Structures are given as C-alpha cells and as structure tokens.
Amino acid sequence: MSNPKVKINSIVNLSNDWYTLDKINFDYQTNNGTWQTQSRESYDRGDGAAILLYNSIKKTVILTKQFRMPSYLNANNDGMMIEVCAGLLDKNDPITCIIKEAEEETGYKISNPKKVLELYSTPGAVTEKIHYFIAEYNNDLKVSNGGGLEEEHEEIEVMELPFSKALKMISSGEICDAKTIILLQYAQIHKLI
Ligand SMILES: Nc1nc2c(ncn2[C@@H]2O[C@H](COP(=O)(O)OP(=O)(O)O[C@H]3O[C@H](CO)[C@@H](O)[C@H](O)[C@@H]3O)[C@@H](O)[C@H]2O)c(=O)[nH]1
Ligand SMILES: [Mg+2]
Structure with a gap:
C-alpha cells in the first residue's frame, strides 16, 4: 500500500x-x-484459485455443480451453480491449493497446472484475488469420484461436458459464474480444445 x-x-x-x-x-x-x-x-475471505480441466482429444471439460447461498439470495432460482473447480487458498500457495481442490472436488489428480491469469473479481467490495489455472485431464488421472469434503458439508456434482455444449450454456444463461466463463472463453480464444 x-x-x-x-x-x-x-x-x-x-x-x-x-x-x-x-x-x-x-x-x-x-x-x-x-x-x-x-x-x-x-x-x-482470503484469495482463491480456479482451474479449467480440459481434454483436447475428447473435446470435453470438467465442471462442478453445487448450491451457492449468496446466488440463491439474488435471483438464482434453485441456488445451484455450474462452476469450474475452485477453492480458497487457506494457507497454501495457489498451485498446492488447486492440485488439492481438483482432487477433492473432481477426483482428478493433476500434477502440472498452468497459471494463466490472476484477477480481482469484485474489487469494490471483496479483497479476494483469484489465481486462474488450466490443465489437461484424462481417465488415467482419475483417482476418486470427487464430490468435495463431507466435513465441510460440500456436495459437489462432477460434470463432464462437451466444450461446445459448455459454450452454449454461457449463451443460454445456464452457466453464469464469472470465473467459469473467463476460463471457458480463455480456452476458446487460445484454441485449447
Ligand atoms: N460454516 C461456514 N462455512 C463456510 C462459509 N464459507 C465457506 N465455508 C466452507 O468453506 C468451504 C470452502 O470451499 P472451497 O472449495 O475452498 O471454496 P469455494 O467456496 O469453492 O470458493 C471458490 O469459489 C468462490 C466463489 O466463486 C470464490 O470466491 C473462491 O475464490 C473460490 O474460487 C465451503 O465448502 C464451506 O464448507 C461460511 O460462511 N460458514
Ligand atoms: Mg470449491
């Protein structure tokens, strides 16, 4: 400062x-x-990290679906949000955090996330910076069903979607989370998939 x-x-x-x-x-x-x-x-609430898991051969992405109370209070009818995997850093560095979150939430054990962006989401009200990552996934990296941590009351549905469908879900409004749209559009701009 x-x-x-x-x-x-x-x-x-x-x-x-x-x-x-x-x-x-x-x-x-x-x-x-x-x-x-x-x-x-x-x-x-500290900083966070988010990751787009993508498979350039199958042309698919891994997204998550979970209940988000603040969105429920503001016009999101059932409160469910489709998002890229993400988590708060807690005391970890961004890479350690996102490797851990990817395994906990999606069941994929990735080793080489690539950092692509570092952004403030709501700089007028929230201190949080989000570190954005991408990584390729494949079936060999699947070590569990994911779903989040029971002790944190997380109930996360793991979704594998064609990339083209995910892009359509932005236009239709079914995907309406900023970090998710930023990473999907990053993949589109850089022709990752
Ligand atoms: N009791 C209680 N628990 C909370 C509260 N806030 C969070 N938690 C617990 O802390 C966990 C945090 O889970 P993470 O996976 O680490 O974080 P996240 O909520 O997914 O955060 C990600 O998405 C946010 C929303 O887009 C981002 O703001 C954040 O940076 C990160 O990317 C939640 O599942 C919940 O169990 C709270 O106010 N009260
Ligand atoms: Mg999370």
Whole structure:
C-alpha cells in the first residue's frame, strides 16, 4: 500500500465470524488536490484459485455443480451453480491449493497446472484475488469420484461436458459464474480444445 493520495484513518471490524468484514475510514485526495473523507466496507475471505480441466482429444471439460447461498439470495432460482473447480487458498500457495481442490472436488489428480491469469473479481467490495489455472485431464488421472469434503458439508456434482455444449450454456444463461466463463472463453480464444 503506497498511494500518497490515500490516508487510512481507521479500520473498524463489523463482523468476524467465518471471514472478516471491515469498515475503513480514509482520506482520498481528488484530482483537483482537495482531500475528501470516505468510508468503504471490505469483505476479506482470503484469495482463491480456479482451474479449467480440459481434454483436447475428447473435446470435453470438467465442471462442478453445487448450491451457492449468496446466488440463491439474488435471483438464482434453485441456488445451484455450474462452476469450474475452485477453492480458497487457506494457507497454501495457489498451485498446492488447486492440485488439492481438483482432487477433492473432481477426483482428478493433476500434477502440472498452468497459471494463466490472476484477477480481482469484485474489487469494490471483496479483497479476494483469484489465481486462474488450466490443465489437461484424462481417465488415467482419475483417482476418486470427487464430490468435495463431507466435513465441510460440500456436495459437489462432477460434470463432464462437451466444450461446445459448455459454450452454449454461457449463451443460454445456464452457466453464469464469472470465473467459469473467463476460463471457458480463455480456452476458446487460445484454441485449447
Ligand atoms: N460454516 C461456514 N462455512 C463456510 C462459509 N464459507 C465457506 N465455508 C466452507 O468453506 C468451504 C470452502 O470451499 P472451497 O472449495 O475452498 O471454496 P469455494 O467456496 O469453492 O470458493 C471458490 O469459489 C468462490 C466463489 O466463486 C470464490 O470466491 C473462491 O475464490 C473460490 O474460487 C465451503 O465448502 C464451506 O464448507 C461460511 O460462511 N460458514
Ligand atoms: Mg470449491
């Protein structure tokens, strides 16, 4: 943090249950040189990692389906979301995290994920940066059924879909998660599949 136009006055914690929500009071110098006092809320759940598993021979991708409460509260009728495999870093580095998440959620034990992007998803409200990866999968890498961790109450359906169908599901609105669309379009732009 080294912006001379920003002076943080106070950080007040509003919620500190599973993750933390803070209210930050700060002075911001506008372009005409005057200083304004502002406040913003910021939700910190750490950073995350996401991966598109694809098979360039079968022309398929692996996606997951699970219930997402915040989406349910905002117009997602049954709350189910189709997403690329993803997880929070917790204390791991992004590569260790995504290898672990891929096995837990999809059952594929990948070894060489390739990092392609690092993006803020909601920079006005959430601190989280997501590290984006891609990796080829095949039947030899399948070590379990995936599905997520029971102790974390995860119930994740693993979906293997033709890439062409996944792209159509973006147009139809069946796939409406940003990280998933970013990775599917990355694969399309770079002709991975
Ligand atoms: N009790 C409780 N448990 C929680 C809460 N939030 C998360 N958890 C638990 O923590 C687990 C986190 O699972 P991960 O697979 O590590 O994370 P994710 O939720 O899939 O996160 C991914 O997707 C998010 C949404 O797109 C991304 O924001 C995130 O970066 C990551 O990519 C959840 O399954 C759930 O068990 C909470 O508020 N309360
Ligand atoms: Mg997850």
